[in-house]
Amino acid sequence: MSRQMKFVAFLMTGPTYHHHAMWRHPETENRFFDPTFWETLARTLEVGRFDGLFFADILCFHNDTIVAQGGQMSLLDPVPLVAMMARATSHIGLGVTISTSFQEPYAIARMLATLDLLSGGRVAWNIVTSVGDLAAQHFGKDALPPRNERYDRAEEVLKICLDMWSGWNDGALVLDKESGDFIDKAKLRRTEIAGRFVGGRGIFTVPPSAQRHPVIMQAGSSPRGRDFAARYAELVFTLQHSLADMQDFYSEMKDRVDNAGRHPEDCAILVSVDPIIGETESIAREKQAYINDLVDPRHGVPLVSAHIGLDLSQYPIDKPISDIPTEAGSRGSFDVILQGTKASKLTLGEAAKLFAISELCPQVVGTPDSVADQLQEFFEKKGCDGFIVTPTEMPGSFEAFTRSVVPILQKRGVFRKEYPGSTLRETINA
Template identity: 40%
Template structure:
């Protein structure tokens, strides 16, 4: 049965030379230049906007956790990047990652509110708790906080941020020159928050922004991650390999949203897909094979061992994963990604070498090679069968993979009536079909006046 949840949503997840770990080795790539060149990142954003995509997204982590020998590892701080991209785009949504474990709510809420003003209401925050011990050691900690504690802090961090974004009412700025009154102080509300992790007294210094609240995005798929998403997130980036797993995640997350008293239609699920597009299926597979041939197995094996919490010597390239791996309960980092990788390897009886090849394209996200029509079919299949509200598009190679998707796949989705041909709104919330949040102080005052 066809199940279409609403308009299809598309986000472009932009990463240096592309999501395939060997993309930097292709002739088209300039790996010493592209990751930190703002003109390049601006051009990618303009390409995505040309395709009328809902948004672009930058991942981030406050630590150098990768082996820099393996792939380009230099990055710019993403909220700074978004400010530069906002200046050269008009409609595309702009989403950046920021950690609730290694930031404070006041500064971060102020930064995202400022970006929302700068962009005219196009900003989203990908809320993460950060799973790497390297980050902890950059902030005076010997070890990362336990998984559950990180999510408890994240929930309070979000509560404080929401209060701060609502601390100014929409009509607080008066601008009455004749009376000499710039603002109405009764419409600005210190939040006086005192909790387990944070104590925050004042109102934000930034007036209420065009969207009121930046779009909240979440990407963790552990039990704690799904609960946080169901409670707060408006878009959820996730990773599944099969239609059945994606349908199960979709159904579970929507159920959890209802349990938190939310309309499940306002929690949009966007699985990741890494498309490799060719004029023919054979050409697409050759592109994928070329990338896989360029993977350096030893670097990849060390990274896999780190994810699985085992010694690299326990992962011979031409054998399957060892039987005695840790359980998910023993993992304090990215629990859901650990389980996805282990299940993939077990289900398909992959050797370590084969698993490295599968992960090289998208780190556990679904990879798909084929023609533009086949990629559109793959997207429509999951969308029609209750597995997705849209997709997190993760081009294997940049910029060509994004250009191929925008020029060849998007027109097919438009022709099928699945995707927009023009933007209907100006804000990111409008792109995602989400309402601007009402201000609770204004609502309370209106209710009192109506009695």
């Protein structure tokens, strides 16, 4: 079989995703608190044969502007939503974002293993280390640890979770009514790990799912984050700005995966795109102009500040963004922003406005055929293994994409017509 694209839908439990006027679009349904909305959306994406969906998560309100004007925020814990969406579907993967900086390994491992088992092996864990001190303060800490320390802890947390998830051998769960044997204890293994930051001792209590353990997903952009992804991630989510940027990241990450002793094919690189689809090219461009004009320019600087964990309001908005020092905060996120603005030498204000429109990701605009053409070019020219599809209106962007673009890609033989198996790992490895 020829190489085929992967699609994962980007979701959040709030008013905006990448496009910071999404909730203001007249056709967006702001039904964040309606379980049937999420269940119907999951079914729509499954009809479109998406590999999966995942919820990004924000653990705090970053600043007053974002709160007052409906910027990027999470109003719900995504874990219960994933459980509901699992009940409404049978094949699509279901990803949740959980920070390693605040929870203990056993709590994370137990929660994700339960979701994975009950969903039939369809869960992914998007691993983050968080940015900014506000999130840390919700957990009773004064500040977030330094970046390298956060990644050291993340590695310990993941290693303990993986060890716990591998603690059940095949056949450990007996369930023999006649003999009275419930579990074969000889087929269980204890976790005995004492790390610098976290530890775990004991027999893990949740049996493995059909895919053994959740798929590992990661979106780190800093050199340390890329090393972490190269060692562990099966799916990498990245923000890139052009085909050339995609190709550079793709080539570098595949080399890192190879150098980490893994097969490059074992780590899929997915780039974020915002499709805007119209019946004609001119209609699509009008839709793009309309939704982009709804972005409040006041969102820009607070939004970028939230993403990099550094208050940028103290800097002049008419100065080049490249002049801003970033010893604190998220170096990787800031590097992504700089990469998307370097060609135009944008000021802080200009860059922030563009970031509020699409977080500097490509808006793939046109008819269904031309959108398919653009995605196929990114894919076939080795810019990616697939796409994180991000909406500009909800749920209309996903409905239009699955109804009009997916069938074209299926007909061209670059996207599946049916799921290859029942688990997420089977789907992404097919």
